[in-house]
Amino acid sequence: GAVVSQHPSRVICKSGTSVKIECRSLDFQATTMFWYRQFPKQSLMLMATSNEGSKATYEQGVEKDKFLINHASLTLSTLTVTSAHPEDSSFYICSALSLPGVYDNEQFFGPGTRLTVL
């Protein structure tokens, strides 16, 4: 299967600072990437859908000004947590959807980024 990377794998930051998380599809092009948040012992919750070259679509209850998403190329999407607070501490996971007709529309997941806000 295809590979999706995330960077960094772990980040600790101070309250009020911004943190950028990168999601890359390493060996395939992805027109659509998804960003999820996973709380301890809970499931993945979809935050937003990111389409290359257009604005992201956010799920209900997700603040778009707080979680800035940029999908500038077919292999890279970034999530920036702005003015982070302790309640933003979580595990953030991205996935990438291959181009139509490739990999049978399967989503490939990154390994996740653990964000801790002090």
Place this chain on the structure above:
Amino acid sequence: GDSVTQMEGPVTLSEEAFLTINCTYTATGYPSLFWYVQYPGEGLQLLLKATKADDKGSNKGFEATYRKETTSFHLEKGSVQVSDSAVYFCALSDMEYGNKLVFGAGTILRVKS
């Protein structure tokens, strides 16, 4: 909206035991169903899927059958190994909601040697 309910864990089994992880779903349309596995420190991987009623997905000895009448997609394996220890997520994807994945809560499986 669509939802997925799976059995709570952790599930602890001895090696070579039979595994069942229950999963039921609620959907307004005709969803595709998936099982994902997350090994420690790694991302989610697709384990198997089924796209229509009565389809059976299978991979690495795991099986699940899409049962529309009971809205279920239970995961089974006849003989588990220590290496199967992971978190298993049941999920659905519904074209009515743009093929977004809706996940169950996840079930931790621990296999003892």
